[in-house]
Amino acid sequence: MNKTKLTAFLLAAGLSVSGVAAAETFGAAAQNQQGAAQTVAAAKKLADDHKVVLEGSIVKKTGHEHYEFRDASGSVTVEIDDDDWRGLSVTAADKVRIEGEVEHKRGGQVEIEVDRIVKL
Structure with a gap:
């Protein structure tokens, strides 16, 4: 793999991982936003x-x-x-x-x- 392709691959992989982390964070925030009814x-x-x-x-x-x-x-x-x-x-x-x-x-x-x- 040449340097340009490797850089593009690593950048895409990093975005993919950060996208998963963002989705997990958003999911947790959405769940917390729902919260639990007290009554x-x-x-x-x-x-x-x-x-x-x-x-x-x-x-x-x-x-x-x-x-x-x-x-x-x-x-x-x-x-x-x-x-x-x-x-x-x-x-x-x-x-x-x-x-x-x-x-x-x-x-x-x-x-x-x-x-x-x-x-x-």
Whole structure:
């Protein structure tokens, strides 16, 4: 490889690596910008697929893998797959942290699809 081609290659490789780093930084910034809703009321105002972390209580089961989650600001339906419980047992008196994503359903209903639940 002659010196000009080598310089062009190294320059392109450097830009490629810096582009990846910039994309990773942008991705992290975008994720931080989304942030985590602190309340049910705030979560209900977020767009689909927005990641949320909420703390409150599972007050009752409303259907297969569906529950009512409540905090001081209100309540929302959460979907917790059977395998996501990982043997955890909670009552309405227990405080839990849920991590998941906002889903807008037909009729304007908001639901949180839970990826992780932890008893506090």
